[in-house]
Amino acid sequence: MKEISRDAYRAIEDIVGPEHVTDDPALLDSYAFQWLAELVRPNLSHYMPRPWAVVMPKSTEEVAAVTKVCNKYGVKVKPISTGWYHWAAPLKDDEPTVQFDMRRMNRILEIDEKNMVAVVETGVICAQLQAEVMKRGLNINIIGAGCSTSIVASASAYFGGGPSSYFLGSNSDNLLGQEWVTPAGDVIRTGSLSSGCGWFCGEGPGPSPRAITRGSLGTRGGLGVFTKCAVKLGPWEGPPVLEPKGKPPAYRLPIPESFRVYTVGTPSFEALANIYYEIYDNAIGYIFHRQFNLAGADLAAALWLTYLDPKGTMNDVETRSKDPEVGKISDEARVSFQIILQGRSTADIELQDRILDEIIRRTGCFKVERFCEQDFAEFTNMYLQRMGHKHCNFIWVGGYMGSWMQPGTPDFVKGYVKTAIDGFERDQKSGLLVECGGDAMMGCGSTLGGGGFFALEQFVSYDPNDDDSVRACIKHMEDAIEDCKKNGIPLGKEYLYLQIGWTDERIWNDLAKMPQQFVLNFQRKIKEALDPNGLGDRNYPWIPEGWGKEKPIVTAEAGKPGKSAAAR
Amino acid sequence: MALEDFRADAMRCTRCTYCRWIPFDLVKSERFAKGCPSIEAGQFHAYTAGGRLVTALSLMDGRSTVTEKVKDSVFKCTLCGQCDVSCKMCRYDMEPLAAMRELRFHLVEKGHTLPQLEPVLESLRTEFNMLQKPADERGDWAKKLKVKDLTKEKAEVVFHAGCRYSFDGDLSHVARLSVRILQEAGVDVGILGEAEHCCGGRAYGMGYKIDLMHSADHNLRTWKAAGVKTVVTPCAECFHTFKRLYAAEAGSAVEVVHMVQFVDRLVKEGKLRFTKAVPMTVTYHDPCHLGRQGEDHVPWDGVEKKIFGQAVAYDPPRPRYSGAFGVYEPPRDVLKAIPGIRLVEMERNREAAWCCGAGGGSREAYPDFSRATANERMEEAAGTGAEAIVSACPWCERNFSDAVEGGAEPMKVLDVISLVGRALGIEQEA
Numbered sequence: 001m002k003e004i005s006r007d008a009y010r011a012i013e014d015i016v017g018p019e020h021v022t023d024d025p026a027l028l029d030s031y032a033f034q035w036l037a038e039l040v041r042p043n044l045s046h047y048m049p050r051p052w053a054v055v056m057p058k059s060t061e062e063v064a065a066v067t068k069v070c071n072k073y074g075v076k077v078k079p080i081s082t083g084w085y086h087w088a089a090p091l092k093d094d095e096p097t098v099q100f101d102m103r104r105m106n107r108i109l110e111i112d113e114k115n116m117v118a119v120v121e122t123g124v125i126c127a128q129l130q131a132e133v134m135k136r137g138l139n140i141n142i143i144g145a146g147c148s149t150s151i152v153a154s155a156s157a158y159f160g161g162g163p164s165s166y167f168l169g170s171n172s173d174n175l176l177g178q179e180w181v182t183p184a185g186d187v188i189r190t191g192s193l194s195s196g197c198g199w200f201c202g203e204g205p206g207p208s209p210r211a212i213t214r215g216s217l218g219t220r221g222g223l224g225v226f227t228k229c230a231v232k233l234g235p236w237e238g239p240p241v242l243e244p245k246g247k248p249p250a251y252r253l254p255i256p257e258s259f260r261v262y263t264v265g266t267p268s269f270e271a272l273a274n275i276y277y278e279i280y281d282n283a284i285g286y287i288f289h290r291q292f293n294l295a296g297a298d299l300a301a302a303l304w305l306t307y308l309d310p311k312g313t314m315n316d317v318e319t320r321s322k323d324p325e326v327g328k329i330s331d332e333a334r335v336s337f338q339i340i341l342q343g344r345s346t347a348d349i350e351l352q353d354r355i356l357d358e359i360i361r362r363t364g365c366f367k368v369e370r371f372c373e374q375d376f377a378e379f380t381n382m383y384l385q386r387m388g389h390k391h392c393n394f395i396w397v398g399g400y401m402g403s404w405m406q407p408g409t410p411d412f413v414k415g416y417v418k419t420a421i422d423g424f425e426r427d428q429k430s431g432l433l434v435e436c437g438g439d440a441m442m443g444c445g446s447t448l449g450g451g452g453f454f455a456l457e458q459f460v461s462y463d464p465n466d467d468d469s470v471r472a473c474i475k476h477m478e479d480a481i482e483d484c485k486k487n488g489i490p491l492g493k494e495y496l497y498l499q500i501g502w503t504d505e506r507i508w509n510d511l512a513k514m515p516q517q518f519v520l521n522f523q524r525k526i527k528e529a530l531d532p533n534g535l536g537d538r539n540y541p542w543i544p545e546g547w548g549k550e551k552p553i554v555t556a557e558a559g560k561p562g563k564s565a566a567a568r
Numbered sequence: 569m570a571l572e573d574f575r576a577d578a579m580r581c582t583r584c585t586y587c588r589w590i591p592f593d594l595v596k597s598e599r600f601a602k603g604c605p606s607i608e609a610g611q612f613h614a615y616t617a618g619g620r621l622v623t624a625l626s627l628m629d630g631r632s633t634v635t636e637k638v639k640d641s642v643f644k645c646t647l648c649g650q651c652d653v654s655c656k657m658c659r660y661d662m663e664p665l666a667a668m669r670e671l672r673f674h675l676v677e678k679g680h681t682l683p684q685l686e687p688v689l690e691s692l693r694t695e696f697n698m699l700q701k702p703a704d705e706r707g708d709w710a711k712k713l714k715v716k717d718l719t720k721e722k723a724e725v726v727f728h729a730g731c732r733y734s735f736d737g738d739l740s741h742v743a744r745l746s747v748r749i750l751q752e753a754g755v756d757v758g759i760l761g762e763a764e765h766c767c768g769g770r771a772y773g774m775g776y777k778i779d780l781m782h783s784a785d786h787n788l789r790t791w792k793a794a795g796v797k798t799v800v801t802p803c804a805e806c807f808h809t810f811k812r813l814y815a816a817e818a819g820s821a822v823e824v825v826h827m828v829q830f831v832d833r834l835v836k837e838g839k840l841r842f843t844k845a846v847p848m849t850v851t852y853h854d855p856c857h858l859g860r861q862g863e864d865h866v867p868w869d870g871v872e873k874k875i876f877g878q879a880v881a882y883d884p885p886r887p888r889y890s891g892a893f894g895v896y897e898p899p900r901d902v903l904k905a906i907p908g909i910r911l912v913e914m915e916r917n918r919e920a921a922w923c924c925g926a927g928g929g930s931r932e933a934y935p936d937f938s939r940a941t942a943n944e945r946m947e948e949a950a951g952t953g954a955e956a957i958v959s960a961c962p963w964c965e966r967n968f969s970d971a972v973e974g975g976a977e978p979m980k981v982l983d984v985i986s987l988v989g990r991a992l993g994i995e996q997e998a
Contacts, residue, residue, distance in 0.1 A: 020611065026632035027612050027641065030619040033626075035582045046579060046625075056611055082585050083613060104611065108598055127589070128598040147592050148585055244593045247892040248919060249657045251593040299876065310892040314660045314881035321876075388592025391584045391658035396879040398580025398661060428877065435877040463878045465579040 004052060004096050008073035012055055012098070015065045020056040020104070028054060031099050036086040039401060039477070040501025044470050048089030051078070052096035058104045060179055060187060060227040067225070068185035070098055070535055077183060077535045079225040081122045081150030087220055087500050091537050100225055102150070108132060109228065110199075116233040117176055119199050122152040122226060127388065131241070139236035141168040144444060146390025156180070156226035157218040161447030163289035163384050167342075168234040169449035172214055176202045176230040180213060183224045183531035199230030212526055222539030223531060237342050244382055247310040252378035253385060258343040260353055261381045263292070263371035265336040267364055269417045272335055273410035275363040279339070280451030282359065284352040286342035287384045288445025292333070292371070294393060294459045296436020301329040301370070303395070308379060333368045337445065338380055396434045399464040401473055403480045403494040405457035407447065413454050416489045417441065420458050423483045424476070427460075432472030434461035457493065474498075504538060511541060512548025521545065571624055571674040574667040576872070578621040587617035587651035587664060590920040600915040600948055603654060605923050605941040606645040609934075614641040617651035617664035624671045634680045642671055643682055644937055646930045647773050648856040648923035653891035660888065661872075661880040665861075672775030684933040685774050692779055696765040696786075697731040698932075707761025709733065709740040715747050716758030718794035723758035725750070726796040728787075728810070730803035731766050732962035738969065739962045744998040745989040746802050746827045753834050757800070763790055769809030769857075774929035777817075780809070784818040791822060802827035802985055804961035805927075808857035815865035826858055828960045828984050832898035835905050842991035845908035850982070851954035852900055852911060853945065853968075854921035855961035860891030891919035899960050899984050906991040912952040914945075922948060924964035931967060942971035949979060956980035958987065 012021050022028070031054055032047040041048065052075060057063045070077050079100040080088045090097035106123030113136045118129055127147035130140050143154045143162040151171065154160035156178045160171025168174070177191035177199045188194075190209045192201040202210050213219060213226070237258055244251035255261055266272045279285055295303040302320035306312035320326045341356065343349025360366065370376060383389050393400045404420045406413070417439075425438035441456035458480075462473035477494035484491050499507055511520055524542035589595070590603040602608060606615045613619040620642060626632045645668065652665035675681070691700040709729060716723050727750060729743040750757045768783025787810075791799065799822055801807050807826045814820035834840035854860075866887035873883045896918045903911050916922045925931065925941025946968060949957040957979050959965050968981040989995035 022612055022637065024632075024635055024637040026623045026626050026635070026638045027614045027619075029626040029631055030613040030622040033581075033583060033622040035584075047631075054612060084583055084585065101612070124598070125589075125601070127592045127595045128601045131595050131601065132598050147595075148589065241596050242593070248591060248653065248890055249892075251591070253593070310890065311888070313885045313888055314875065314879060315885040317879075318875045318881060382593050386593050386595075388595075389658055391582065391586060393658075394580075394582050394584070395658055395660065396876070398582060398659070398880075400582075431877045433877060434879050461878065463580070463874075463880075465576045466878070469878050 001094050001096055004073055004075055008069055008075060009053060011069045012053065012066050015069070016055055016057055016062050020058070021053055023053045025050070031080070031083065031101070032089055034086045034089045035084055036401065036497055037089070038464055038470050039474055040086060040498060044467050046464065048086055049091065049093045049095070049097070051090050051099035054099045054101055056101045056104045060181060063100065063181045063225050063227055064185050064187050066098065066100070067181055067183065067535070071185055071533050074533065075535070076537065077225065078537065079122070079221050081153040082125060082148055086497070087539055091500065102225070105227060111136060113138065115200060117199055117230050118233055119228060119230045120151050121228050122150055124151055125149060126151060127386065130386070133233055134236050134238070134242070135240045137236055137240070138233040139164070139168065140231060140233055141165050141171055141174060142387040143171060146387045148390065151231055152178070152226050152229045155231050156213060156229050158220055159217055161444050162387065163287045163291070163444055165444055165449065166288040166446040166451055167286045167449065169232070170447045171231060172216070172218065173449065174232040175210065175214065176200060176232055178213065178229040179227045181225045181227060183533070183535035220539035223527070223536040237344055238385070242386065249310070249389070250308045250379045251382050252375060253382035255378060255381050258346065258349045259381070260341040260349060261338070261377040262356070263333060263336050263338050263368040263380065264360060265332050265334070265366050265368045267335070269335060269414040271363055271365055272337070273414040275359060275365050276410040276445065276451070276454060278359040278363060280446065282355050283450070284341060284355050285339050285445070287340035288337070289384055290337040290441070290443050290445070290456065291384060292338070293336070294440060294442040295395070296434070296440040296459070297334045298330060298437030301326050301333055304376070308375060329368070329370045333371060334439070336368055336371070338384060339445070340381065340384060393459065396436070396461040397463045399462040399469070399473065401460045401462065401477065401494065401497065402457040403460055403477060404441070404492040405443065405455045406490050406492050407453050407455035409452060410454050413456055416487070417456065419483050419487050419489065420456070420480070423480055424458055424460065427472065427476040427479055430472050432462070432469045433476065436461070507538060508543050508547045511543045517543070569670055571628060571670050574621070574624060574663070574670055575628065577662050577664065577667050578625040580661060581618050581621045583618050585616065585618065586654045586657060589654055590650065590916055591654050591657050594916070594920045596915045603650040603916070603920065603922070605648065605925060605937070605944070609937045609940065610641055610644055612641070615644065617655060617668060620668050620671055621664065624667065634675060634678070639675065639680055639682065642675055643929065644934050645928055646856070646923045646925055646941060647928035649861050649891070650920070650923065652889070653860050653919045656888070656890040669773070673777050676775035682929070682933045685929055688932050689771060689774070689776060689779065692766055692768070692771055697735060698766055698770050699731050699735045701735045704762055706734050706764060707759070709743050710747065710759055710761065713744060713747055715751070718758035718760050718796070719763045721758060722795035723756045724796065725755050725757040725798045725800055726791055726794060727757050727759050728764060728767070728799050728801040728806055729759070730801055730806040730962065732966060733803060734764070736962060736966060739965060739983070741998040742802050742962070742983045742985045745985050745994065746800070748994055748998060749831060749840070749988065749992070750800065753839055758794065760790060760794070767806040767809035769805050769813060770929065772809070772813060773927060780813060780817060784814050784820070788814065788818060788820055788822070796822065798823040798825060800825045800827060800830055802960070802962070802983070804855035804858035804862070805963055808861050812861070812865045815867070826895060826960065828899040828902055829895060831985070831988055832902050835902060842906050844991050844993045846906050846987055846990045847908035848956060849910040849912060849954045850903060850956045850958045851914050851949050851952045852903060853914070853924065853949065853957050853959040853964055854894070854896060854918055855959055855964050856921070856923055856927060858960055859894040859896055859921055860919045862895040863889050863891070863893045894919060902984055902988060903958065906987055909987065912954050914948045914952055916948065924967045926963040926967040931963070938967060939971055939974055942967045943976045946971050946976040946979060950977035954979070956982045958982045958984055960984045
């Protein structure tokens with residue numbers, strides 16, 4: 001790795017104070033160690049490249065000043081908020097990178113109750129903001145990754161869908177302006193904020209910089225640092241403070257009179273698609289999600305019934321999984337989803353309830369009796385309202401990789417379900433992945449407010465402490481890509497995850513085969529303009545000019561915008 | 569155990585950062601969502617449970633060495649166990665608190681110690697207490713009491729005052745009240761006076777396991793000689809040490825009862841009646857060692873096994889210390905039973921309680937950090953509108969009292985047993 005002058009470190013110390021920057025190897029390793037790293041790193045290492053330094057800024061001005069120092073000394077920049085995902089770390093071993101840890105920028109700056117807007121800094125997590133806005137009769141969409149995540153991250157820099165997106169919209173849609181420090185160290189404010197008019201509108205005036213920073217996936221830390229954003233809030237008819245009861249881990253949230261919480265079973269994925277359309281059409285529901293199948297359809301009932309018992313252990317799951325009565329529940333809940341209705345009045349909730357009953361009747365579906373009993377329904381209410389149990393993703397053994405999750409209409413999704421299930425069942429036969437049944441597919445009822453954008457993610461669990469299990473997961477990812485290609489299905493999340501370990505050239509070769517090349521060329525021009533020294537990384541995708549027109553040639557400085565030999 | 573035994577925990581950590589927060593379901597405000605005092609002080613991820621797992625892995629694999637910053641990140645932590653509760657919200661295969669303790673043992677074993685702790689450890693080894701007081705003054709708190717001396721007599725119950733109640737003049741009345749209550753209840757109780765040694769729990773938390781073993785050896789031998797079957801203590805730290813650590817590390821089978829549990833039992837059996845009203849609004853602070861770390865010890869000697877291909881279970885099933893069954897209700901029930909007391913809760917309570925800041929050697933090694941942690945709790949307590957913060961641990965009470973003296977929220981700091989004494993009309997006698 002190239003040597004960076006100590007002057008750079010001292011300059012950063014001068015900006016943030018010596019207690020807010022470190023280059024201690026062990027402390028840096030706590031940032032290099034990342035979820036999913038072992039799937040993409042040489043020798044199955046759990047470490048992404050170690051940052052050159054970690055910096056904890058307190059203000060946008062400090063972020064901008066440190067970024068300018070990085071420009072001067074040729075150090076890349078990579079922000080994290082709560083710090084979770086392999087792509088949140090530096091991506092290459094030979095590129096000194098300053099990792100911004102944004103947790104000191106942790107203020108809720110404004111809650112505009114009348115206009116239903118909240119303005120937050122990057123370190124604010126969903127649970128904190130939700131607790132405050134609920135006191136004002138409002139709510140936020142908490143993304144599928146759970147309430148431990150940063151609002152700014154999901155709204156500004158990554159996919160922002162969650163169980164409540166069906167009603168509240170996704171956070172990327174709800175973005176009403178952001179403050180952004182570009183890789184050049186410039187501070188850009190988007191939307192109405194750029195005119196000093198406040199945070200009420202994310203677009204304009206003029207061409208929208210929001211379109212530069214967002215898109216479906218966002219820049220994922222690859223194009224500077226987002227320091228603040230505003231998000232649109234939605235109505236909340238529940239209590240101002242959530243008062244759960246019971247013991248950990250399965251706290252239960254009492255269900256208000258104006259709410260209903262159900263798990264609905266369906267006889268097939270065809271029926272699942274049909275009932276989704278009916279629910280969209282009838283505009284009922286507040287939270288709409290397929291949650292509990294993350295444990296695998298064969299084991300979900302055994303796991304969650306054990307989870308409800310504070311004394312329960314994994315050994316109990318094993319015992320329950322052999323219980324024929326639990327087996328019946330598993331079968332009932334095999335193709336199921338959860339829905340929470342929120343009424344504005346007794347009449348409203350009763351009407352929604354009747355409509356749902358009629359939809360269930362018409363589509364040949366049913367309520368899963370055990371999961372609708374009070375204890376389980378209250379647990380479901382807690383789980384989905386707060387999304388504080390998200391890391392049950394890791395409950396089996398600490399390793400989880402989400403594959404598939406191609407979004408589209410319910411009819412599109414049902415089209416790939418069989419391939420996803422068959423492939424997962426096939427790969428579980430090795431005994432090196434958790435054998436939980438082929439359908440461990442979870443997903444939001446819709447990530448588009450009002451319905452229509454649905455996806456299912458296959459929850460593949462493996463043991464990160466067992467190299468053979470890690471290899472089996474990688475093989476499954478590669479198999480899933482092949483399954484997609486063979487069946488004409490767009491590639492899913494496993495492809496996105498694996499790319500993190502690839503060379504620039506391999507990625508560009510794939511990008512060059514994608515339709516709409518103008519997008520990647522346009523993004524190169526944006527990068528040239530906003531990141532002239534190449535401080536961002538390839539999480540913001542672009543393609544060298546002319547790449548793929550002839551034999552791909554490595555650019556002189558990979559990672560920096562440049563021309564291929566063809567263009568030169 | 570050795571640090572290597574926690575490799576799997578480290579490798580399976582997903583860096584989710586739940587360990588920074590209270591269980592998310594319990595978050596009621598932006599202000600009091602955080603759960604980890606350590607990262608509030610140290611800022612970097614290495615100051616969390618997850619970060620320390622990575623530090624352990626990094627050291628074991630030779631990726632890094634022990635620097636002053638590493639020592640700071642390992643020791644600047646109260647070992648309050650909030651991270652352990654939050655981690656286990658979604659995990660059955662992780663023991664972050666045990667791993668953090670083991671990392672301290674490892675550093676101490678390799679000579680990476682904190683000089684600030686040397687005087688208290690020296691005091692433990694020569695005077696058998698953590699307060700740097702002469703050993704022969706240990707029984708002074710009980711001089712005016714008529715109570716069995718178990719170095720000369722036998723009794724089924726020993727009252728163990730602990731270092732803080734023995735030597736801290738502001739708090740020792742709690743020990744005297746406790747003995748009085750036990751005697752009034754007809755318990756055959758005695759004390760050991762000078763022969764009582766520190767439980768060793770604080771040294772264990774500081775990373776000195778061998779000192780715990782020495783304390784355990786002395787105390788268990790002394791109790792056995794005195795015919796003791798039950799130890800009653802008003803100190804949460806001693807309670808945890810006797811109940812969990814002596815059982816786990818020294819095979820102790822002695823029954824361990826905290827004084828508030830004992831009083832609660834007497835009240836519920838109708839053997840103790842409060843005759844005086846104590847008109848006061850109070851909030852109760854759960855000591856970490858009585859609350860989330862106060863669960864019963866369950867012996868276990870087993871191995872990991874795989875089920876469903878790769879899921880982790882244990883043979884036999886491993887006990888799960890999740891904070892679900894800590895001692896939460898007895899102190900609250902006692903307070904509620906006192907006429908005139910109005911109990912109001914802080915946002916972070918029971919398994920989600922914010923630490924007082926005294927544990928894990930923080931009070932001795934990092935006084936600023938310890939005080940800041942106490943100040944945070946006092947602010948939360950004041951927000952309830954209570955006149956007093958009440959607890960059941962002398963270390964919490966001392967840290968809070970010092971915080972008040974240092975300018976924190978001006979609240980009264982009381983022990984549950986003090987209020988029991990008032991309600992019984994015997995406080996002045998103590």
